[in-house]
Amino acid sequence: MALTGLEIYKLLPRTNCGECGPPTCLAFAMQLAQKKASLDQCPYVSDEAKAALEGASAPPIKLVKIGTDGNELAIGNETVMFRHEETFHHPCGIAVAITDELEGEALDKKIEEINNLWFERVGQTIGVELIAIKDTTGDPKRYSDVVKTVVAKSKQAPILMSFEPNVIRLAAASARAKNPLIYAANSENYQAMANIAKMVKCPLAVCGNGLDEVAELTEKIKALGVEDLVIDTGAREPLQVINDLTQIRRLALRQTFRPLGYPTITFVEDEEEQVLQASTYISKYAGVVVCPGDEPWQILPLLTLRQNLYTDPRVPLQVEPEVYEVGDVTPDSPVLMTTNFSLTYFTVLGEVEASKVPAYILAVDTEGQSVLTAYASEKLTAEGVAKMLNETAVKDQVNHNNIIIPGYVAVMSGKLEEESGWKVLVGPREASALPAYLRQYAS
Numbered sequence: 359m360a361l362t363g364l365e366i367y368k369l370l371p372r373t374n375c376g377e378c379g380p381p382t383c384l385a386f387a388m389q390l391a392q393k394k395a396s397l398d399q400c401p402y403v404s405d406e407a408k409a410a411l412e413g414a415s416a417p418p419i420k421l422v423k424i425g426t427d428g429n430e431l432a433i434g435n436e437t438v439m440f441r442h443e444e445t446f447h448h449p450c451g452i453a454v455a456i457t458d459e460l461e462g463e464a465l466d467k468k469i470e471e472i473n474n475l476w477f478e479r480v481g482q483t484i485g486v487e488l489i490a491i492k493d494t495t496g497d498p499k500r501y502s503d504v505v506k507t508v509v510a511k512s513k514q515a516p517i518l519m520s521f522e523p524n525v526i527r528l529a530a531a532s533a534r535a536k537n538p539l540i541y542a543a544n545s546e547n548y549q550a551m552a553n554i555a556k557m558v559k560c561p562l563a564v565c566g567n568g569l570d571e572v573a574e575l576t577e578k579i580k581a582l583g584v585e586d587l588v589i590d591t592g593a594r595e596p597l598q599v600i601n602d603l604t605q606i607r608r609l610a611l612r613q614t615f616r617p618l619g620y621p622t623i624t625f626v627e628d629e630e631e632q633v634l635q636a637s638t639y640i641s642k643y644a645g646v647v648v649c650p651g652d653e654p655w656q657i658l659p660l661l662t663l664r665q666n667l668y669t670d671p672r673v674p675l676q677v678e679p680e681v682y683e684v685g686d687v688t689p690d691s692p693v694l695m696t697t698n699f700s701l702t703y704f705t706v707l708g709e710v711e712a713s714k715v716p717a718y719i720l721a722v723d724t725e726g727q728s729v730l731t732a733y734a735s736e737k738l739t740a741e742g743v744a745k746m747l748n749e750t751a752v753k754d755q756v757n758h759n760n761i762i763i764p765g766y767v768a769v770m771s772g773k774l775e776e777e778s779g780w781k782v783l784v785g786p787r788e789a790s791a792l793p794a795y796l797r798q799y800a801s
């Protein structure tokens with residue numbers, strides 16, 4: 359948490375010499391708090407105060423990056439407990455776990471399946487960014503060979519999972535170009551693991567037995583020169599996991615408790631419970647969730663939930679307000695009106711595509727509000743729709759003047775006809791009824 363002007367003032371020499379520019383230390387402290395001055399303007403600030411001030415300006419939860427350009431996942435640097443207070447900034451990473459027992463065609467097939475776990479939803483591409491490779495054989499050479507294959511063929515950033523430094527050392531050297539997350543340092547191996555993380559310059563996960571041990575370990579590992587850490591309290595039972603994740607977030611944000619000021623990693627062990635458990639961890643407050651199952655039905659609900667949680671509640675998802683052509687449109691093609699709220703627009707788009715009737719969709723600027731909300735708040739008005747209809751090229755592209763409006767706003771039909779000169783056809787209330795409606799329209 360940022361320091362207040364008064365807190366900064368207490369760390370300054372308080373001699374009011376004026377050499378920093380402002381006439382007093384207090385005035386300088388206020389400027390520092392507002393980020394209008396920099397600390398090096400005071401030549402007399404002590405090294406201890408400098409360290410305290412620089413430390414205080416660091417984010418309460420460190421930002422950690424896994425993977426490399428084009429395939430990089432940034433986690434941490436969150437600033438609030440609850441999404442409605444501001445927004446959640448860095449979406450939790452979703453990983454699928456494999457083991458080093460896989461080899462040959464079976465390994466290639468699994469990598470391919472995980473590579474395909476990417477989907478289009480409301481105009482965004484969402485998918486699995488991480489692949490966790492568990493060491494189950496204890497054989498450094500075998501593990502390293504599997505990691506090499508994953509590095510060569512997987513689109514995901516790797517998590518290297520072993521508590522054996524010998525296993526991790528060889529594999530980390532093979533995977534370093536992909537900036538893997540090394541999992542994990544514990545109370546027995548932390549020095550060796552910290553050395554490997556320093557050698558390959560990769561982030562390191564720290565696994566302890568509860569919050570206290572994790573906090574102790576992060577301080578020890580930081581003292582060894584590794585700062586990009588991800589933490590795991592070792593809990594696997596869901597209630598304990600939620601409790602730990604919540605405590606970590608609270609301590610980091612509300613008490614600026616640096617030893618736990620890192621993103622977290624959690625594990626789902628029961629594949630049958632994957633959707634339920636992983637959804638809970640994504641909601642509160644995992645940085646990475648490692649899942650055993652890679653079926654699309656096990657993954658897509660998690661991606662959807664994450665996408666919904668990590669949109670900014672202050673900025674509705676929206677598409678450009680314009681006329682969209684769906685399919686090979688002709689002058690006979692129907693013109694449908696909806697709003698530019700992404701979820702509404704893409705729902706309508708999906709149903710129009712499913713109808714196989716080429717059509718124009720007029721996405722009216724409602725500042726990203728859905729149909730009924732926009733109508734109630736007067737963002738969707740007959741005047742606005744008429745203006746868009748008559749100012750866009752669609753009026754010259756069709757040989758008719760029929761506009762199909764959502765059934766929920768049938769009430770605006772008369773006014774819209776008056777304002778636009780177009781003939782209003784009241785479409786179905788729900789987008790799911792559009793295919794049947796459009797096929798009948800086109801017949």
Ligand code: SF4
Nearest residue numbers: 374375376378383400
């Ligand atoms: S230079 Fe330092 S000691 Fe002098 S007024 Fe500024 S903050 Fe205070």
